[in-house]
Amino acid sequence: MKADPRGVKTGAHYLDGDHACAEGALAAGCRFFAGYPITPSTEVAERIASRFPLVGGVFIQMEDELASIAAVLGGSWGGKKSMTVTSGPGFSLMMENIGLGVMTETPCVVVNVQRGGPSTGLPTLPGQQDMMQARWGSHGDYEIIAIVPNSPQECFDLTIQAFNLSEKYRVPVLVMMDECVGHMTEKVVIPPAEEIEVFNRKLYDGPKDQYLPYEVDNTNGRVPLMAHAGDGYRFHVTGLTHDEKGYPVMNAEVQQECVSRLIDKINKNTDDIIQYEEEQITNADVVVVTYGISSRVSMRAIRLAREQGLNVGLFRLITAWPFPEKRIKQIAKKVKAFVMVELNLGQMVYELERCIAGKAKVKLAPHAGGWVHNPTDILKIIKEAAK
Amino acid sequence: MTEATHPMENILRMDRMPHIWCPGCGIGTAVTAFAMALEKAEIPLDNIAVVSGIGCTGRVAGYMKLDSFHTTHGRAIPFATGLKLANPELTVIVFSGDGDLIAIGGNHFIHAARRNVDINVFCLNNFNYAMTGGQSGPTTPEPAITTTSPYGAFEHPFSLPFLAEGSGAVYVSRWTALHIRRLTNSMTEALQKRGFSFVEIIAPCPTLYSRRNRLGDGLEELKYYHDQIVIDHEADTRELGIGFRDQIVVGNFVDRERPTFMDALNTRFTEVFGKKYEPYGKVAHENGN
Amino acid sequence: MRTEIRFSGFGGQGIILSGILAGKAAALFDNKHATMTQSFGPEARGSACSAQLVVSDEPVLYPYLSQPEILVSMSQDACEKFLPELAKAGTLLVDEDLVKLSSVKRTIKKFAIPATRFAEELGNRILGNLVMLGFFSAVTEIVSPESFKKAIPGSVPERFLELNLKAFEKGYDYGAETKIKTPNKQKTKIKTDTVLTEPI
Known part of the structure; x- marks a missing residue:
C-alpha cells in the first residue's frame, strides 16, 4: 500500500525529532491520537493536534497517560491507526495497558522520548534509561518490538516503520527516542506519498459464523486476522488468557498456547523485524554497540580510534527489541571485544553479554544521563577493550 | 420436537453459559434489562460495542453477543472513548462496577462526563469489591462491614448521580435490580440520548456484602429495596447519598442537552477552517445516533 | 569543516527562531549539514536563552557545542554567560545598545550593530533577531544571504x-559596510579549520 497523500508533507524540511515523528505518524496513516503532555515529548502531540483536523484524524488530550494508552487501544479496535507519545513517568503509567495491547494483539504505536530518570529526574535532558522497561515493563511473559532513531530523519522514517510493524504483527511497537534526538533540529526529507510504503492490518472477511478472532494463521506469520468493532462479527476481546474464540479459559494448557504464540509471532519473524547498521565489522578487533543519540557520539569516538590505528567497527541497533542475537553471536566469534555505549549505567549491555556468552570481552561506556558522552571517554574505553 | 431456545440468544453468548455470577446476585437482572433495552432502542446489534473493566460486573462484556471488550481495571471509559472517536457510528456502552468506574477509574469517569463523549456508562453498584472477596470501595456506606473495613466503613461514600451531574453528564438515572421495567426504560433512553449518559444500578451482592452485614439473601435485599425506595425524578442530586440500610432515592434525575465532544470539535474546526474542514463522523451525526 | 555557533539573548527575542532560520538556510539551501539544539529550562521568558547550531560539510555526529567559534549575543546577561566559552580566535556579534563590552580578549573579533534600534525604526522591536541574522550572514559568511531569504518564508x-x-x-547591508570598515586586516571570513574545536 502507498501512503494516503493527505497526511504526507512532501519536501525538505528543517524539523526537530518530535515534529518529524509526528509527520511520520501522519504519513503512516495514523488517524487517532490520544495523549497527555509531558516533556520532552509534548511537541509530537502539539504538531498532531495542529495537523489532524484537515487530514481526517481525531486528536484528544486525555486526563492522564493511563487514559491515553487505553484510548489508543480503543481507537485501534475502532479501525484507526492509533498512537500515543510520552516520556519516562508517563511510560511507567502506560505499562499495564501496553500489556493489554500485547495480550489482545492490538496494533498501536507508543513513542517514548526518553529523559533522565528515575522518577521525575531530568525532564529536559536526555537519557536512554527506559530500554529495559521497554522490554520488560509490563507484567507477564511477552515479546515486543522497540526501535530507536538517531536523527530527526529517522524519527520520521522509523515512526512509519513502527506503524507498519505494529499493523503486520499486531503488537504495540515502541519508538524509543531520547530528548536529544527529539529536540534536535535537522534536515528531514519527506518523500512523495507514492514512495512511502505503508502496511495495513489484515482483516478477516470470511463468513460471520466462522470467525475465530484468535485463530492462528500460519500463512500470516502466526498473526490472527483482525476485525473492527462494527464490522458485524460480534467478537470478544479480553486481557484474560483466551482461546481461539477470544473467550477466557483459565488453565495451564490454554495459557501455554496463548502466551507461546504471542512470543513466537515475534521471535520467529526476527529476520523480517530486526534492523541494524554495521560499519567496518569485518576486520574489527573491537566492535562498538550503540543506539540512538549515543551512536552518533560513538561514531566520533570510533573515528578518533581509527586515526590512532585501531580496528574498530560499529554495530548500531535500530531495532533494540527483539535484540539482534543471531548477528551478535556471529560477530562475537571474530572479535576481541565489544564496547556498549548507552546513556544509562548499564541496560542493553546485559542483553549483549547474554548473547556473547563469554566468547568476547564486553565493556560498558556508562553515562548517568543529562547529556551525551564525551567522545574521549568512549575512546578511552575502546582503547582498554582493544588491549 | 423443536429445541427450546433462550429468548435472548441473539444478544447473549449462550456458548458461554453458565455465567460466573452467584445466586441472588443483581448483575444478571441488570444484564436482562440491558438486553431488553438494546432491543427496545432498535439499534442494529452489529453497531453496538460494549466495554467492561475488571470485577464481577466487568464480566458483562464477555456474555454479550456484541463486539465486546474486557479491558483493564478502571480503564473501560477511556478505551470506550477511543473506540467511539475512532468509529463514531458505533453505539458504545461501558458496563462495569462501582469500584472499577468510580475508584480506580474515577478520574476517567469525571473527564468523559465533562467532555460529554457520546457513550453510555451503566454502573452496577453493589457497595463493595466483590470479585476480590468483598472489600470496601468508594460507595460503601458507613458503617458497613467489609473485609477491609472489619470494624465498619468510616469514609464518606460518593453519591454517583451527584458526581455524574456535577461532572457534566447529560442523562443521569438510578434504579435498583428490583426495578427491571423502569431500569430497562432508562437504559433505552440513555442509549438513544446523544452524549454522556449515566445509569446507576443498585444491586445485591448476597455472597459478600449482604452476608458480612447479616442482611440475608438476595431476596431479602430486594425486599429492602421495595420498602426503602423513594421514586423522585425531581430529586436534587446533591441529596442522593445512600446511608446504610437507609432510604434510596431512585429516578431519572437529569436529561439535558449539551454539545458532545464530537459536536464541539466539529463546530470549532468548521469555525476555524470553513469549507476546508470535513466534519468528522458526519454520517452518524445525520442518522441521529 | 565544522563551525559551532551560539545565538543568545533573553527569552522573547526570537533567539531560538534565529537558530532555526540559520540552520534551515544552511541545511536546505546551502547544502550543508546543520544541527540545531536549544537549551530548555522551566523559564519561558526573561532569562538568558540560547540556540546552538553546528554547521558542517559532513554529517554532524556530536550535536552539541564544545567550543563555539561564533557567539551572537543580544543581551548583557547572555553575553556574560557565554563569552568565556568562545574560542580564542572566535567572533563575537552583539547588539550594541543591549550589550556593553568590556574586557573581551583581543584575539576575539568583535562586531556590533544596533539591531533592536534598527528594528524599532522598521516598526517593531521583535524584528531585532532578523536584523541580527542579516548582520551575521554578512559578517561571518557561514550562511549565504540568498539561503536566508529562502528560509525565512514559512518560518515567520x-x-x-x-x-x-x-x-x-x-x-x-550594515554588516557588509562594517566589514569594509573593520580596521584589522585579518580576513573576516571565519577560517573554521584554524580554530577547529570539534569535540575530542
Whole structure:
C-alpha cells in the first residue's frame, strides 16, 4: 500500500525529532491520537493536534497517560491507526495497558522520548534509561518490538516503520527516542506519498459464523486476522488468557498456547523485524554497540580510534527489541571485544553479554544521563577493550 | 420436537453459559434489562460495542453477543472513548462496577462526563469489591462491614448521580435490580440520548456484602429495596447519598442537552477552517445516533 | 569543516527562531549539514536563552557545542554567560545598545550593530533577531544571504514576511559596510579549520 497523500508533507524540511515523528505518524496513516503532555515529548502531540483536523484524524488530550494508552487501544479496535507519545513517568503509567495491547494483539504505536530518570529526574535532558522497561515493563511473559532513531530523519522514517510493524504483527511497537534526538533540529526529507510504503492490518472477511478472532494463521506469520468493532462479527476481546474464540479459559494448557504464540509471532519473524547498521565489522578487533543519540557520539569516538590505528567497527541497533542475537553471536566469534555505549549505567549491555556468552570481552561506556558522552571517554574505553 | 431456545440468544453468548455470577446476585437482572433495552432502542446489534473493566460486573462484556471488550481495571471509559472517536457510528456502552468506574477509574469517569463523549456508562453498584472477596470501595456506606473495613466503613461514600451531574453528564438515572421495567426504560433512553449518559444500578451482592452485614439473601435485599425506595425524578442530586440500610432515592434525575465532544470539535474546526474542514463522523451525526 | 555557533539573548527575542532560520538556510539551501539544539529550562521568558547550531560539510555526529567559534549575543546577561566559552580566535556579534563590552580578549573579533534600534525604526522591536541574522550572514559568511531569504518564508507569519525580509536586509547591508570598515586586516571570513574545536 502507498501512503494516503493527505497526511504526507512532501519536501525538505528543517524539523526537530518530535515534529518529524509526528509527520511520520501522519504519513503512516495514523488517524487517532490520544495523549497527555509531558516533556520532552509534548511537541509530537502539539504538531498532531495542529495537523489532524484537515487530514481526517481525531486528536484528544486525555486526563492522564493511563487514559491515553487505553484510548489508543480503543481507537485501534475502532479501525484507526492509533498512537500515543510520552516520556519516562508517563511510560511507567502506560505499562499495564501496553500489556493489554500485547495480550489482545492490538496494533498501536507508543513513542517514548526518553529523559533522565528515575522518577521525575531530568525532564529536559536526555537519557536512554527506559530500554529495559521497554522490554520488560509490563507484567507477564511477552515479546515486543522497540526501535530507536538517531536523527530527526529517522524519527520520521522509523515512526512509519513502527506503524507498519505494529499493523503486520499486531503488537504495540515502541519508538524509543531520547530528548536529544527529539529536540534536535535537522534536515528531514519527506518523500512523495507514492514512495512511502505503508502496511495495513489484515482483516478477516470470511463468513460471520466462522470467525475465530484468535485463530492462528500460519500463512500470516502466526498473526490472527483482525476485525473492527462494527464490522458485524460480534467478537470478544479480553486481557484474560483466551482461546481461539477470544473467550477466557483459565488453565495451564490454554495459557501455554496463548502466551507461546504471542512470543513466537515475534521471535520467529526476527529476520523480517530486526534492523541494524554495521560499519567496518569485518576486520574489527573491537566492535562498538550503540543506539540512538549515543551512536552518533560513538561514531566520533570510533573515528578518533581509527586515526590512532585501531580496528574498530560499529554495530548500531535500530531495532533494540527483539535484540539482534543471531548477528551478535556471529560477530562475537571474530572479535576481541565489544564496547556498549548507552546513556544509562548499564541496560542493553546485559542483553549483549547474554548473547556473547563469554566468547568476547564486553565493556560498558556508562553515562548517568543529562547529556551525551564525551567522545574521549568512549575512546578511552575502546582503547582498554582493544588491549 | 423443536429445541427450546433462550429468548435472548441473539444478544447473549449462550456458548458461554453458565455465567460466573452467584445466586441472588443483581448483575444478571441488570444484564436482562440491558438486553431488553438494546432491543427496545432498535439499534442494529452489529453497531453496538460494549466495554467492561475488571470485577464481577466487568464480566458483562464477555456474555454479550456484541463486539465486546474486557479491558483493564478502571480503564473501560477511556478505551470506550477511543473506540467511539475512532468509529463514531458505533453505539458504545461501558458496563462495569462501582469500584472499577468510580475508584480506580474515577478520574476517567469525571473527564468523559465533562467532555460529554457520546457513550453510555451503566454502573452496577453493589457497595463493595466483590470479585476480590468483598472489600470496601468508594460507595460503601458507613458503617458497613467489609473485609477491609472489619470494624465498619468510616469514609464518606460518593453519591454517583451527584458526581455524574456535577461532572457534566447529560442523562443521569438510578434504579435498583428490583426495578427491571423502569431500569430497562432508562437504559433505552440513555442509549438513544446523544452524549454522556449515566445509569446507576443498585444491586445485591448476597455472597459478600449482604452476608458480612447479616442482611440475608438476595431476596431479602430486594425486599429492602421495595420498602426503602423513594421514586423522585425531581430529586436534587446533591441529596442522593445512600446511608446504610437507609432510604434510596431512585429516578431519572437529569436529561439535558449539551454539545458532545464530537459536536464541539466539529463546530470549532468548521469555525476555524470553513469549507476546508470535513466534519468528522458526519454520517452518524445525520442518522441521529 | 565544522563551525559551532551560539545565538543568545533573553527569552522573547526570537533567539531560538534565529537558530532555526540559520540552520534551515544552511541545511536546505546551502547544502550543508546543520544541527540545531536549544537549551530548555522551566523559564519561558526573561532569562538568558540560547540556540546552538553546528554547521558542517559532513554529517554532524556530536550535536552539541564544545567550543563555539561564533557567539551572537543580544543581551548583557547572555553575553556574560557565554563569552568565556568562545574560542580564542572566535567572533563575537552583539547588539550594541543591549550589550556593553568590556574586557573581551583581543584575539576575539568583535562586531556590533544596533539591531533592536534598527528594528524599532522598521516598526517593531521583535524584528531585532532578523536584523541580527542579516548582520551575521554578512559578517561571518557561514550562511549565504540568498539561503536566508529562502528560509525565512514559512518560518515567520505570512503577513510580516516582507517586514522580516526588510529587517534581514537592513542587518546585512550594515554588516557588509562594517566589514569594509573593520580596521584589522585579518580576513573576516571565519577560517573554521584554524580554530577547529570539534569535540575530542
